[in-house]
Amino acid sequence: MKRVLLKLSGEALSMLSEEKKSITPQALNFIASEIKSAYDPKIQLALVIGGGNIWRGAKDGHGKIDRVTSDNMGMLATVINAMALQSALENLGIVTRVQTAIEISRIAEPFIRRKAIRHLEKKRVVIFAGGTGNPYFTTDTAASLRAAEIGADLIIKATQVDGVYTADPKKDSKAKLIKEISYMEAIKKGLKFMDASALTLCMENNIPIRVLNLHKKGNIAAALKGKSIGTLIK
Numbered sequence: 001m002k003r004v005l006l007k008l009s010g011e012a013l014s015m016l017s018e019e020k021k022s023i024t025p026q027a028l029n030f031i032a033s034e035i036k037s038a039y040d041p042k043i044q045l046a047l048v049i050g051g052g053n054i055w056r057g058a059k060d061g062h063g064k065i066d067r068v069t070s071d072n073m074g075m076l077a078t079v080i081n082a083m084a085l086q087s088a089l090e091n092l093g094i095v096t097r098v099q100t101a102i103e104i105s106r107i108a109e110p111f112i113r114r115k116a117i118r119h120l121e122k123k124r125v126v127i128f129a130g131g132t133g134n135p136y137f138t139t140d141t142a143a144s145l146r147a148a149e150i151g152a153d154l155i156i157k158a159t160q161v162d163g164v165y166t167a168d169p170k171k172d173s174k175a176k177l178i179k180e181i182s183y184m185e186a187i188k189k190g191l192k193f194m195d196a197s198a199l200t201l202c203m204e205n206n207i208p209i210r211v212l213n214l215h216k217k218g219n220i221a222a223a224l225k226g227k228s229i230g231t232l233i234k
Contacts, residue, residue: 001153003044003120004224006035007143008158010050010081012214015160022053023084031214032088035125038221039094044120046150047127048143049085051077071135075102078139082129083107095124101133101142113149120150140194144201155207156223157194158214163231164193180232199233208234 008031015027039045054077061070079100086096097119098108109115111128119126131142140157147155164186167175178191183203187196193211202209212219212230222229 001043001224001226003046003150003152004154004156005046005048005143005147005150005152006156006158006220007140008047008049008085008214009160010052010054010077010139011160012053012158013049013081013084014053015215023081028084028088032085032092032094034214034217034220035089036092036094037218038224039125040224041123043224044123045125046116046120046146046152047082047085047125048139048146049078049081049127049129050139051075051081053077054080068135071131071137072102075130075133078131079104079108079129082127086127089125096127097124098127098129101128101130111146116146117150138195138198140198141201144198144205144207147207148201148205152207154223155202155209156220157209157211158220159193159211160213160215162213162216163211163229164191164233168192178231179228180234183233186233193231202233208232 013023013027051074055073057070057074058067082098086098089096099111099116100108101111103110116126128146131139132145143155161169162177164178165175169175183199187199210223210230210232212223219229
């Protein structure tokens with residue numbers, strides 16, 4: 001693999017602590033440390049981060065805030081998370097750039113495909129924030145879109161469980177881990193690890209996806225080394 005995109009949920013930044021905060025130092029430091037330990041100059045690494053720890057779009061709007069405004073608020077939440085992760089990575093010596101799909105030029109670069117690729121070629125970690133820049137699209141779709149645009153060889157989707165299951169393992173004790181599945185089969189079965197538009201985009205551009213547990217130490221590094229952990233969708 002030459003170029004990999006890591007997709008992180010916003011909720012990952014609020015884990016590992018009993019404090020009810022949108023970003024906890026424990027979670028932020030753990031994620032940054034995992035990325036540093038996985039960092040390999042031979043592999044160019046980009047990230048897409050969600051914003052669900054701060055704002056979950058229409059769900060948090062409770063019908064009082066229209067969908068477009070709610071989604072725009074969610075995009076801003078991803079920028080906050082990207083800034084926090086950038087600082088945590090740079091504290092560990094990883095040179096990082098944040099590019100946003102919505103222009104906030106005082107705090108981050110706008111997304112420019114060629115510039116993003118140039119950063120990656122210079123061994124900088126690039127964090128893509130702001131989703132796709134459009135309402136009605138998830139950050140999973142943003143991850144698939146950016147992966148296609150930069151020519152990524154793999155998407156690693158880091159989650160709270162060990163991979164893709166036949167059912168929700170937190171609700172169904174009989175749920176079984178799926179080691180490998182095709183894009184089309186995942187879509188037909190309605191598996192909820194990634195939305196259908198994101199999966200379709202990966203399928204059309206032949207970008208495999210590896211779903212793994214973020215909170216197991218060393219998982220990201222193992223995936224970058226090509227080890228068969230979690231679930232592979234191809």
